[in-house]
Amino acid sequence: MHPIALFTFMPSVAFLHTHVLVVVLFLLFFAVKAILLLFNKRETLDKVRSKTKIVDMILGTLILVTGGYLLFLYSGGIPTYLIVKIVLVLLAIPLGIVGIKRENKVLTVLTLFIFLYVYGVAETNSLTMSKDEPSVAPISHTTTETPETDATETSVPGPNQSGAAQQEIIDAMNETQLANAKAIYTQVCATCHGEDGAKGLGGAALLTQSQLTLNDRINVIENGRGLMPGFGDQLTPQEAEALAAYTITLKK
Structure with a gap:
C-alpha cells in the first residue's frame, strides 16, 4: 500500500469528526434552551442565551463549513437522504433562532424534532433511519485475476x-x-x-x-x-x- 493513502484519507476523517462533534454540541445547547423554555424558566433562559450567543454562532458556522466541505468530498451522485438533510438543516437553523428569540414553544419543539431527525438520518444514511444498507449497483472495473x-x-x-x-x-x-x-x-x-x-x-x-x-x-x-x-x-x-x-x- 502506498503511504499517501493514509494522508489522503485523514482530512475527510478529521472534518467528519469535527462535523459530528459540533452538531452534537449544537443539539445539546439547543435542547437545554428548549427545555428551559418549555418549563417557563425564562430568566434562566435569558442568561443561557446571553452566555451562549457567540458559541451558537460559531457552532452554526462550523456546521455549515464542515458540512459543505464533506459534501464537496462526496463521491458519486448526491443521494436523496442527503439532499433532504441539507434542506432540513437550512430550514431548522433559522426556525430555531426565531423560536428561542420569540420564546415560541411550538417553533422550538418543531425545530428540536427536526434536528433530532436530521441527526438520525445522518447516522444511518436513511430517511427512515434504518441501518440496513441499500444495494449498490456494480461499477465496471478491470483487474488481473488469478x-x-x-x-x-x-x-x-x-x-x-x-x-x-x-x-x-x-x-x-x-x-x-x-x-x-x-x-x-x-x-x-x-x-x-x-x-x-x-x-x-x-x-x-x-x-x-x-x-x-x-x-x-x-x-x-x-x-x-x-x-x-x-x-x-x-x-x-x-x-x-x-x-x-x-x-x-x-x-x-
Missing part, C-alpha cells in the same frame, strides 16, 4: 449463506495476504468502520451487516462511495481484492 481470485469470488456469501461460505474466502488467502489486508484495514478503514466493522461513524457502512458482494466491495474500495474516498490509486488490484475479502470476514 485462479485463486476466481475461486474466492465464487465463494462470496450471499444474504442467506452460512459462515462456512465466508470461511472459504479466508482459506483462499495465504497468511501474508490476510495479514497485509488486516494491516491496511486497520490503517485506513477502522477509524470509521471500527476494528470489528460495527462502528459506523458518520453513517459508514456496518460491515457486520453488509450484503455487498466481493466485486461490489472492490468497486467501493477502488472508486469510493459517499464520504469514503477511492483508494484505486494507492492500492494494487491484489491489495484491493484482499482488503475486500477481509471485510467479508467481519460479517456476523
